[in-house]
Amino acid sequence: MSKARTSIVDIARAAGVSKSTVSLVLQGSPLVNEKTREKVSALINDLGYVYNRGAANLRQSKSKIIGIVVNDLTNSFFAELAVGVDMVVQSAGYVQFLAHSGESVDRQRQVIASMRENGIAGLILSPARGTEASDVKPLADSGIPVVVVVRNLPGAKVSTLLSDNYGGAKSAVRHLINLGHRRIAFMGGFADTAVSSDRVRGYRDALMEAGIALNQNFVIHSAPSRAGGATAAERMMFFDERPTAALCFNDAVAFGVCDGLRSNDIEPGKGFAVIGFDDVIEAKTAVPALTTVSVDPQGMGQRAAQLLMKQINAGQVDQETLVTSVRLVVRQSCGAPVRQTEELA
Amino acid sequence: MSKARTSIVDIARAAGVSKSTVSLVLQGSPLVNEKTREKVSALINDLGYVYNRGAANLRQSKSKIIGIVVNDLTNSFFAELAVGVDMVVQSAGYVQFLAHSGESVDRQRQVIASMRENGIAGLILSPARGTEASDVKPLADSGIPVVVVVRNLPGAKVSTLLSDNYGGAKSAVRHLINLGHRRIAFMGGFADTAVSSDRVRGYRDALMEAGIALNQNFVIHSAPSRAGGATAAERMMFFDERPTAALCFNDAVAFGVCDGLRSNDIEPGKGFAVIGFDDVIEAKTAVPALTTVSVDPQGMGQRAAQLLMKQINAGQVDQETLVTSVRLVVRQSCGAPVRQTEELA
DNA sequence: CTGTTAGCGCGTTCAA
C-alpha cells in the first residue's frame, strides 16, 4: 500500500503525544500513563506500525543479529548444527545471518566481511579447510565474540567447541577389543588435519593400553568420503594378515569400506566390524546396522550458540575450548526409520 | 581495541575533508579528485574503517538483506535449496537471514515478523504445513516481494516456484508402463496436500492415457516418511492381486516400501519396480539402484532467488507461478559414491 | 511522577 512505512512519529502525531512517549510504550516502560499507553498501543495496531530495528541498532550501536558461516551446508551434519544454533538464537530474540562458504576461504572472508559491515553481535564459524587465524582476526580484534566449531583454529582469539575425537576413537577401539578383535585398522581421513590426528591418537592409545602392538600398515589414510573408504578397503585386501575390524574416520568412509568389502565378497558385520564417526550423518538414513561414534550436531549447535550469547551478554570475549562428548551407538534399521537402539560404553 | 568503531567522520577529519567526500569515495563516485580519493582510501585502510551498512540502510530506507524461511532444514532437500539461494544472494552482494520453522506456523509467523522488523528486501518462503495466505499478507501488502517455493499458497500476493509434480508423476508412470508394468500403485503421502494430489493426478492420467483402468485400492496413502512407506507396503501385501510396481510419494517412502518388501522376502528391483520423488534426497547417499523423479534443489533455490532479485530490482511484486521441470534418473551405487548414470524420458 | 524537548548515531543526498 503505502510507500513509506509508518514510523514512530506518525503514531505520535496521531496520538497527540511525542515520539519519546511512543518509544517508552514500545519498550513497555512503566513511566507512562495507562490511558496514553492504551491509546498509543491501539494506534500502533491500527496504523500497521512495524518497529524499525535497524534504527534502534544504529542508535545503540549494537544489534541482535548473529552470524553463522558453515563450510558445507549440504552435509547434514552442518545443517543440523545450523538448526541447533537457530533454536537458541530464535528464542533469545535474535536473528541469524547464515552463509555457506563451500570450503572456500575466499568466500568465507567475503561473507565474514559482509557480516561485519552489517553489524553482527557475534559469529559462529565452522571454518573452511585452510582457514587461518588471521581470517577472524579483524572481527576478534574489534571485540566481537567468535565461536569456532568442529575444526579448531589455533592462534585465534576465539572460543572453540570441538567434539571429543580422541576419547571417541579410544572408546570405539576399546569396544572392538572387548569384542575380541586384535587386528584393528584405522581407515580414511587425511593425515594432516587435527581432527584426523586426534582420532588416530585415540586409536593408538587404546591399542597400547591393551598391549596390542601397533601395525603401521593398519593406518590407511584416504579421502574422507565414501569413495575414499572403498579404495582404502581395496588397499587393505592386499595385506597378508588382514584386519578383522576397522575404526573409520567418518561414516562416509565406513560405508565406502563396506562397499569395498562387499565387492570382495566380505559381508561387513559378519566377521568384520566397522565403526565410523558419524560426521556426515548418512547414518540417519542409510545404515542397516553400523556402530558409530556419535556427535549430536544439533546439541553442538545449541551449545555453540549459548557460548556465544553468554559472551555477547557479558560484553567480553572468552577463549575457552570446550569438548563435547560423544557416544558409541548401534543404529538399527528394521523396515522403518533408523532408531538408536543400543548405547555402548 | 577501540570501543567505538571508526566512522566516516573520523576518516574525514584525518583526511581534512568533509564526510560527504568520504561517502563519495566509498561509493566510487567519479566526482572526486583523484588525489583526495587516494588519500581517503589510504586512511580507510589504515584506520580499519568498516562500512556501517545499517546506517546506510536507514538513510536509504532499503536494505541488502533477504530472508529465507525453511520448514525443515534437517531435510537435505531444503538445505540444498538454501545453498542455491545463498549462491545468488551472495554474488548479488546481499546477505541472507535464514530461519528454520520446523513446520510450526507460529514460529514461522514470529520469524517473518522479526525479519520484517529487520527490514528485509524480500523473502523466500518454503511454508510450514498449514501456512495460510494471511501469514504473508502483511509482508506482501507493504510491497516486499515474496517467493514461495515447493508448496503453494493459494490466495497470497506472491510469486510461486513449484516442481512439476503432475508432469513428473506422469512420466514416471509412463516409464513403468513402457517397462511392461500394468498393475502400478501410488504409495505414500497424505491425500489432502496439493503436492500429493498433483502427483496422484499425474499418475491417474498416465494410466488413463495407456488405457489401464484405475484400481482405487492401488492408491495407498501414508505418512510421507520411511515408516509410512513400510506400512504402505505391508498393507499392499494383503491384496489378492498385487501391484508389480509403485510410484512413491517421495524417496523416503520409496525406501520404506523397499524395507517393507524385503521383510516379505520380495527383493525390490527384481520384479517389483519402485520410483520415488526425491524430495528427501536420501537418494544421494542411500540408494543402491532406484529410479527417482528428480528435482534439482540447488537449482530451484537459485531460480527462486533470481525471481526475487528481479522483483527487488524492479521495485514491484509479481505474482507469477513457475514450474521447474523434473527428470527421471536412475542412480547407481557401485562401491563408490552414488552417481547419476542414466537419464530417462 | 508524567510527559516533552533536543540531540545523537552514521551514511546519503542535494543545494550551494
Next chain:
DNA sequence: TTGAACGCGCTAACAG
C-alpha cells in the same frame, strides 16, 4: 567539494 538536512528510534535532561 561541502554544509545541512534527513531517516528513525533512543535517551539524557528538563519542564509541567
